[in-house]
Structures are given as structure tokens and as C-alpha cells.
Amino acid sequence: MTGAFDFAPAIALLPLAAFAVALFGGNYLPKRGALAGITALVGSLVLSIWALVTVAGGETYDADLYTFVAGQDTLSLHLGILIDPLSALMLVIVSLIALLVFVFSLGYMNDEDETGLPRYYAELSLFSFSMLAFVFADNLLMAFMFFELVGLCSYLLIGFWFREAGPSSAAKKAFLVTRFGDYFFLVGTVGIFATFGTGMFAGSESFPHMAEQALAGEHSVRTFLGLGEQAWFTVLGLLVLGGVIGKSAQFPLHTWLPDAMEGPTPVSALIHAATMVAAGVYLVARMYGFYLLSPTALGVIALVGGFTALFAASMALVKQELKQVLAYSTISQYGYMMLALGGGGYVAAVFHLTTHAIFKALLFLGAGSVIIAMHHNENMWDMGGLKDKMPVTYYAFLSGSLALAGIFPFAGFWSKDEVLYETLIHGFGGSPLLLAGYAMGLLAVAFTGFYTFRMVFLTFHGEPRTADAEDPHGVRWNVKLPLAVLGILAAVAGVINLAPVEKVTGIHLTFLHDWLDMAPDSFGTAVHHYTGDHGLMHEFAGYTAAHPLGETGTVLVGAAISLGLALAGAGLAYRLYAVPSPTEHTDKLGSLKTLLMNNYYQDEYQVWLARDVTLPLSRAADTFDQSVIDGVVNATSSVSLFAGERVRRIQTGLVTHYATLITLSLVALLVVFGYLGGWF
Amino acid sequence: MSRPRIVRDLNPGGAVAALALFGVLVAVFVTATFPDAAGFEAGVSITAGIGYALFDMADQSPLVTEGFLVSFVLIAVALDAALDGAILLARREDGSVLDRVRKGGEE
């Protein structure tokens, strides 16, 4: 019987077919292409679940689909599929969220009588195709191709309402900032292909395996720039990290994500919360065997992640628009995932990726529901008292907020706690840099609690502050259904990896850890290969775990501290904002608030870099090109023209002049022959 | 016809070229070495020898020479051609050749 893996290509190709249908036939369909997308994604979800079940039975899959450069004795480039526990999990997450977003779009876009919908559904389907293909890519080049395609779809969707200035400018900004990071990614990809001759992620022929063997002395690879092997691998890892930082909106390439909120809210939910920005973190997880070989790269990842978590959370404290708070929250939460990966918590990072996809998509869809209700007014200060009028939205949003803030027992508590715990124990185990990351992450927990509940209370509690809030526009089943599904998931998804409970009670509850450990040893992508007792983390990255208060004690104290901080932040928000008429308490921060509202002037800084640093440089290069290089070319031609003009004057037309020349030439020849022949 | 005048605007390159050529040739000739001169035998008619040579009858003369009959005939043809060519060049479009000849020697 044909297995799930025979249909694996269809997981991505079904949305591609929906793209074609929506693009060419969307105008004739009743829902303008939404049903094609929904059908395709139901198919993808079913196939992904089937693949998940098959992987749970112990099988995995790594095959080539199409070779477009078959090298002889050199590298070959191909497209292939890799389905192992990590990619199977991600496929299910992406298909599920994409499906729910398509259903939600029926309510957000179709019911609101938006125009240009075939284009919208086509772009959304194309995005689904690219994201799914990126997830099951089996080599780095294919991953890069779909990474770029995902960026293109993001550009198209952010700029969906391109006739207005804001969306089109935001789309360009998103594309350019991520493209800047992708430049380094491309260089890194070429470097990896040049060094290892392959870009495969898993298997005995994969580049992480070859790199590991090279460092163990069993194999030799070419390095460049005269660097040793570990230094060169660090360089390659940092280059690929450039693309990751851009795509996952980490500092300093985070500036595009808040502006990306100009796009329709379902797009924000799918792309800028759950899937596309996850692509960067997923790539690091995919290549984790390679990153573990370089402690420097891990340290950079952890610091960037921790710093971004704190940095973005601080900016979310003062924002007035609903989606802006969520955007900065996204940046901050992806910082946590990067902190986990840099700190050696592979399972923690994947766990947080999963739970964050669920609750962030939920929060964005909830925000979308509120936005529909408020007639597309996003300012939280114009809302208030919506909880009585929109109960489904309220409870779903509350579930997501509790998960985001990390309140027990919602999903976010378990995953964020595990991130912080792993960083803490590896920090005490001899990597003090990780303790700095831990401190930043911990402070960000307090901020997260505060801004999340400030958002909830301003939007849903208190008295309605405008007429729209008193009489909100109703929403239908197509909005409420996804909210309900995600709301339930956000509450219960934590059960997949209840690590603290396991450590305290001894009952085996870390299902995600086991799931990710199921990859066969030939693939090299199992958790024990990464972080087990003899795994890469101990051998090469030098991380060991140290429990200052004993294992159980450290777990409980860590959990208590983070829960306490989250509750403190939430409690402060409750005191300040869960009142009938809240005021802008953040004004008390004074000039600090101005700094935060202006996003630490990062946007101005980047524009300054482009305009006042890069532009003069490129003008100088242009001048050099025109005057020197073109000048040399022009000078060559003008020299020959001038010389020709002068030489032409010998042709006077006078016979005597010609005879003179002949005679002189004859004399010269005679002299030369005379010297050579010894006549004199 | 104007009386001859001294040329004032000489082509200087020409003077230099001629002098240089003279200089080179003299330099070569003066420094060259020749074997001893061997003249002709006394009392032998040179002109007769030339005649015999022209008609490929070189063995009739004791002087060293070669046959030049083919060249002789070719030169004859060349002279004939030159004569015809001169007349052709001198002929004008109306077919007349002489341009200042008047009947009776009038001028």
C-alpha cells in the first residue's frame, strides 16, 4: 500500500494548484478562490497528519525529487524532501494555521467586501506552497529558494492594498530588510557548498555530519581565508544567521515587522506570527548539528535572542495600536526561541515555536475580529468594554494572552519556562554569557506580562470609549471557528512537554522530547545526537548542565521566579488598566516613552545608514566607474582616433613626398641589414 | 616659357634622404673587400663577344659570358610596346596626336 511519503510532494503542491486556480479562475468563483485554498489546505493538513502518524510509527523519509544540476565528481543541486520528526511537526503546524487563516479570511476579507480577492487568495496559496516546501526541504539550496519565495509572498501580501502609500512602502521595507539578511545567507550557502560539496541537512552525506567528522579529525574539508576548520564553520554559521536574523526579525533587522502590520490581519496572523518568521528559527533548528559545532555562533545566537526579547518587549509597553503590540511581542518571543537555541535547549526552542505559533496566530486572529468589530480602527484607546459584546473573541483572546504571558497552566508557561530553564542550567554549567541572556529573558517576562494584559484590559475591559466600541460590528462563524479552535489549543498544547512535572513527579510526560528523538541515527537529527550525554553539545559546544539547587529545586525555583514575574506584570496592568476609564499611565515615563514610541530611533538609524553612508559610497563608486573605467575605454578610442588623424597627414598626395619616404625607409633598412650582416 | 628660376622651397626631407643614401652606400662600398681584379684578355674583341652573347652563340667567343637571346627578344617586344604606349597616351579624344604642328610651319 502506498505510504504517506508517496504523497509527500502533494503537501506543498496542493496549495500551488490552489494558487493557479485562484489566479486564473478566481474571478469566476463564488468566494474568489478561498474555497480552492481551503480545499487544498485541508488536503495538505490530512497528508501532513498522515505523515506525522507514519513518522510516529518509526519511519522517516529523505528522497530526491528533481535534480537540476547533476555534477560529475562535484556537487549536484537537486530538490528533495526530508520528513523527520521536526519537519513532520512543522508541516502540521503550518497547514493547520494556514487552513484556519483561510477560513478566517472568509470573514475578514469576503464579508467586508474587499476588492482584489482572487489576487489575495492566490498570494496566500502561493505562500502556503512556499512555506510547506521550505519546511520539508532536504538541502540548503532548496531551503534558500523557498526562503526567498516566502519573502516574495510576504512582500505581495503586505502590499495587498498597494494603492495606499503605507502598505506599499511597508512591503518594500520588509522585502529590502529581509533581503539584506538573505544576502549573507546566500554567501553562507555558497560557502557551505564550496566547503562540503553538499547542502544536505540529514544523513551520512549531510554537511553537519561532514563538519562533525572534520572537527573530529576523520575527514578533511576545504576551508577558506586561511581559517582553521572550527573558525571557518563559525563564519559559515554566522553568515547563514544573517538570513535568520532578517527573516525572524531579530535585532538589528527587526524594523520591518511592525510596519508589516499594514497588511491584512489574516496575513499578519499567518506570515508574521506563526510561519514565515518561524522560518529563520526553523532553519537554525534544522541545521542544529552544524551550529552545535561552534560555541561562538551559539553564543551570538543566544545574545541576539536574549537582547531582542528584552528590547522588543520594552517597545511593546507603550504602543497604542493593537497589532503593533502584537508585532513587538512576536519579535520578543522569537528572541526567546533564539535564546533557547543558543543556550542548548533544542527541545525548548521547538516547543516554544509550536506554542507560539498557536497562541500568536490566535491573538492576531482575535485582533482581526476586534478590528472588524471596530470598523478597522486599531487604536486601543478607542476601544473598551468589548468583552460583553464579543464573548467568543474575548475568551479566545484571553486564552492566548494567558499563554503569551506565561501563566500556569497555559501553553506559553511550559514552553517559556523550559527555554529559561535550559538557558539557566547551561549558563551555570560554565557559560556565563548565557546567564546574561537568561537575565534579559527574565526581565522580558515581566514586560510581557505587563503589555499583554494592558492590551487585554484596554481592549476588552472598562467602559466603551467611542461609539464604535459601544456598538461593535458583529462577526460570523468563519471568524469565531478558528478562534475557538486555537483558543482550546492554546490552553492545552502545553501537555506535549510537561518537563517540570516530569522532573518533580517522575512520570514520563516529555512527549515532544521523545518525538524529536525519534529520528534515526543515520539522519543525525535526533535530540540525543544534539544534546544527549555524548551529543554534539557536550563534545563541541562545551555546554554542560549544572543544577545549583539540585535538579528538582532548580526547576521549581526557576518556574516560580518566571511565573512570579509574569503575574507581577499582569497584576500591575490590572491595577492600572482594569478600571472603567484608564488613563495613559505610560506618559509618566516621559522622555523614555518618546524613545520607546520612536522604537529607539532604529528606523531613522537604518535610513541614515542607507542615505548618508551607503549612498555617498555608491556615488563614489559610480564616479570611479564612469571616470576611470569608462575613461580608460574612451581614452583608448580617442587615442587611436587622434593617432589616425595625425598619421593620415602623411598621405599628402605628392609623389615626391612618397618617394622621400621610400628612400628614407630604404636607407634605414640598409643600415639595419648592414649592422646585422656585418657589412661595415 | 618662363626662364628657369632658383628653387627656394626645397623639400628638406629629400635632401636629407639623398645624402643619407649616399652616405650609406659609400660606407658599404669603401669598407667592402673584393677579390683581385680579373680583366678581359687583351686583343679580344669585346663588342663581338657581346654580339655573340646576345644571340646565344657564346661559345664563339673566348670571353666568359652567357646566352641572352630570350632577353633580347623580350626587350624588343618591350620597346615596341613602349612605342605604342607612348602614342596611345599622346592621342587626344578626337584621335589627333600632334597639337602644335601647323601646315607649312606657321606658328
Add this chain to the structure above:
Amino acid sequence: MVGVTHYLVLSAAVFAIGVFGILTRRNALLFLMSVELMLNAANINLVAFSLHYGNLSGQVFALFVMALAAAEVAIGLGIILVLDRNFGGIDVTVPTTMRR
């Protein structure tokens, strides 16, 4: 003793005078006369070597050269007539239409 070198220097001098005439004379007839001088310089050379090596071929060759010189002058005079017809004079520096 008058050796072959003297004759050679003489022929070189006559040749150089002929070259000088070609390069500097403006009258076409004088041009032709200079050409004659050059040819006769070559003749002197030929005859000198004929005597030196005792071989009559040099003198026969000189005869041929003379005949050719005559032929050449015939043609040359024809050309001068054409030159006079087309350019109104026999100054060789006037016809410059074959440049550029």
C-alpha cells in the same frame, strides 16, 4: 690604382644625385632626367663589376638597361603629356587628388 671601389663610389654619387633630383624637382621633365641618371648609375656599377670579374654578362645587362630606359622615357613623356592636359602644367606638386 683605380680599382672597382672608385667606380662604385662614382655610381653611388650619380645615384644619389638622381635620388636628390627625384625628391626635390618640381618639373616633371627634370624628374624624368633624374630617373635616367639613376639608371645610368646602375649601368656604371654593372660595367665596373663586369670588368672586375671578367664576365661579359654585366655589359650585356647594361645594354638591356639602356634599352629599357629608353622605353621608360617614351612612356614617361606620354604620361607628362596627359598630366599637362589634365592639370594645366607639369609641376609634380600640383596633382594631389589621390590622397584621402
